[in-house]
Amino acid sequence: xxxxxxxxxxxxxxxxxxxxxxxxxxxxxxxxxxxxxxxxxxxxxxxxxxxxxxxxxxxxxxxxxxxxxxxxxxxxxxxxxxxxxxxxxxxxxxxxxxxxxxxxxxxxxxxxxxxxxxxxxxxxxxxxxxxxxxxxxxxxxxxxxxxxxxxxxxxxxxxxxxxxxxxxxxxxxxxxxxxxxxxxxxxxxxxxxxxxxxxxxxxxxxxxxxxxxxxxxxxxxxxxxxxxxxxxxxxxxxxxxxxxxxxxxxxxxxxxxxxxxxxxxxxxxxxxxxxxxxxxxxxxxxxxxxxxxxxxxxxxxxxxxxxxxxxxxxxxxxxxxxxxxxxxxxxxxxxxxxxxxxxxxxxxxxxxxxxxxxxxxxxxxxxxxxxxxxxxxxxxxxxxxxxxxxxxxxxxxxxxxxxxxxxxxxxxxxxxxxxxxxxxxxxxxxxxxxxxx
Amino acid sequence: xxxxxxxxxxxxxxxxxxxxxxxxxxxxxxxxxxxxxxxxxxxxxxxxxxxxxxxxxxxxxxxxxxxxxxxxxxxxxxxxxxxxxxxxxxxxxxxxxxxxxxxxxxxxxxxxxxxxxxxxxxxxxxxxxxxxxxxxxxxxxxxxxxxxxxxxxxxxxxxxxxxxxxxxxxxxxxxxxxxxxxxxxxxxxxxxxxxxxxxxxxxxxxxxxxxxxxxxxxxxxxxxxxxxxxxxxxxxxxxxxxxxxxxxxxxxxx
Numbered sequence: 001x002x003x004x005x006x007x008x009x010x011x012x013x014x015x016x017x018x019x020x021x022x023x024x025x026x027x028x029x030x031x032x033x034x035x036x037x038x039x040x041x042x043x044x045x046x047x048x049x050x051x052x053x054x055x056x057x058x059x060x061x062x063x064x065x066x067x068x069x070x071x072x073x074x075x076x077x078x079x080x081x082x083x084x085x086x087x088x089x090x091x092x093x094x095x096x097x098x099x100x101x102x103x104x105x106x107x108x109x110x111x112x113x114x115x116x117x118x119x120x121x122x123x124x125x126x127x128x129x130x131x132x133x134x135x136x137x138x139x140x141x142x143x144x145x146x147x148x149x150x151x152x153x154x155x156x157x158x159x160x161x162x163x164x165x166x167x168x169x170x171x172x173x174x175x176x177x178x179x180x181x182x183x184x185x186x187x188x189x190x191x192x193x194x195x196x197x198x199x200x201x202x203x204x205x206x207x208x209x210x211x212x213x214x215x216x217x218x219x220x221x222x223x224x225x226x227x228x229x230x231x232x233x234x235x236x237x238x239x240x241x242x243x244x245x246x247x248x249x250x251x252x253x254x255x256x257x258x259x260x261x262x263x264x265x266x267x268x269x270x271x272x273x274x275x276x277x278x279x280x281x282x283x284x285x286x287x288x289x290x291x292x293x294x295x296x297x298x299x300x301x302x303x304x305x306x307x308x309x310x311x312x313x314x315x316x317x318x319x320x321x322x323x324x325x326x327x328x329x330x331x332x333x334x335x336x337x338x339x340x341x342x343x344x345x346x347x348x349x350x351x352x353x354x355x356x357x358x359x360x361x362x363x364x365x366x367x368x369x370x371x372x373x374x375x376x377x378x379x380x381x382x383x384x385x386x387x388x389x390x391x392x393x394x395x396x397x398x399x400x401x402x403x404x405x406x407x408x409x410x411x412x413x414x415x416x417x418x419x420x421x422x423x424x425x426x427x428x429x430x431x432x433x434x435x436x437x
Numbered sequence: 438x439x440x441x442x443x444x445x446x447x448x449x450x451x452x453x454x455x456x457x458x459x460x461x462x463x464x465x466x467x468x469x470x471x472x473x474x475x476x477x478x479x480x481x482x483x484x485x486x487x488x489x490x491x492x493x494x495x496x497x498x499x500x501x502x503x504x505x506x507x508x509x510x511x512x513x514x515x516x517x518x519x520x521x522x523x524x525x526x527x528x529x530x531x532x533x534x535x536x537x538x539x540x541x542x543x544x545x546x547x548x549x550x551x552x553x554x555x556x557x558x559x560x561x562x563x564x565x566x567x568x569x570x571x572x573x574x575x576x577x578x579x580x581x582x583x584x585x586x587x588x589x590x591x592x593x594x595x596x597x598x599x600x601x602x603x604x605x606x607x608x609x610x611x612x613x614x615x616x617x618x619x620x621x622x623x624x625x626x627x628x629x630x631x632x633x634x635x636x637x638x639x640x641x642x643x644x645x646x647x648x649x650x651x652x653x654x655x656x657x658x659x660x661x662x663x664x665x666x667x668x669x670x671x672x673x674x675x676x677x678x679x680x681x682x683x684x685x686x687x688x689x690x691x
Binding site: 345429 | 532591
């Protein structure tokens, strides 16, 4: 029967094209607004490290001003000083450890026609690549040795490799970073991108993945231009790179992987012991002295999903409901005009359920048309977001969650906008209309 | 075929209670052609709607084809309506967006016939009313008489056991009305039970029996000669034998 109902629905829609178009537009507008915001929200609020939520921890050490607490986030500084970062790295207690900073480095390849330019480079340790599931298309991470005794090795993004090496495997080739020759160890797939960038929420949470990666401890050799945040709670006389490294300035992000409860305990004890030692030297005067945060907690602390974002999502649902109510009212008007026909059908043997499903099919057709149009509109909406906010370039795109949402919204929209009219017409007394035809 | 015992139907609004049928008793035998007359608002259409299972009633009993259908749920009533009852209306009640073919198809769809079965039945029904060549036309492309013939084809396509006609000629000129009545008579001669509501005494005279409804009750009978000698009625009743053509009899004398 559903094919018959579908045919009748299409016939009915053709009979009232303007009214049908209005209903489709009402649903499409509501779905487009909702879907655009839902897409943004679903991506922004996702935790790309959910599968490692129990084993990865962002490390916070409270080296801040004894007289006044850190005034943002969870009242603990989000970054570490160099000496603390090096201490926890050298202790080698965690299963994996990453200390890193975002740097701005001039990259140039002599054989390439590309002019030297500054690129977003992550100075990090080897474990970064396994900890954050980095995908390589060529080569792989550098060795642990290259961290401890920093070697001039680099890992390029696929984009940079395409630019300087025309997309071929550049492993083993050399490239200049800030005028020094580095050997390429591997190339990271352009498909790898954590959204949000959980590993460094001090900077833009939704910026593209780095262009290049080099060993963190190269910072001990010379000063690389930091492209992130450097914070200090008192003024220090910094004349050299060594002064900077020994200062109380915080600028390093640190993550550890602790694969068991025992390991967590061991690392916590290490930090407590380290802090106790440092207290004797006049540091770590605030309490608590440290905090380990799961990726989910880290996202919460950094308020990645802002209150505005949540309110916007709620508003979009309210807007969708208003659009659906409009559509329902139009549908009701349209279907009640067809009550005499329903009366004839009832007289000829149609049950209430037959009439209900026939008209629900009509609502379904309108709902599907509205949803498809809504999907197109939301493509435009997301393009608009990308145009307006460049930092959302990698975020404002459809994904499987979005498409699934579209399908679910279509079904919900259909049911919501069609249920009442279909129920009303199926319960109209048929005899009333048979005389008035 | 159809038997109503002490049926009571009340329409209620916030302020008014209208007794459309009260202590309504009627029996229509298989193969009969019964005309129902009465003044406007007397309850003719209410009777027809109840007989056609389109409306429920408060009290009494309704036996259709030997089965008590007084308190059935909507699905069963719809199924019975589809299988056993054909409707013909004054305003034809064709669905204007559907072709003649699709209009006749409507009751067959709800019966669940296969596509081939439906096609055969539609073709046959349209042949019977002489409109097979107009199958792809829309109702608006036909005359009133032709539209009523389509309605008859639609009513008969499912081979119901009895036909309910509500002023079937009310919207037709006299020539077309005569054609439609001829057709109904032919259908009745082929064994179909017909109950027809009409205001026209000439049309009522062409039925076997005329039942008059006043204030929601059967008040008067007339049995016509055609019924007394009708081969369909089987052995004529004693009452029928006493009747001359058009003899006036009351419910009490019967």
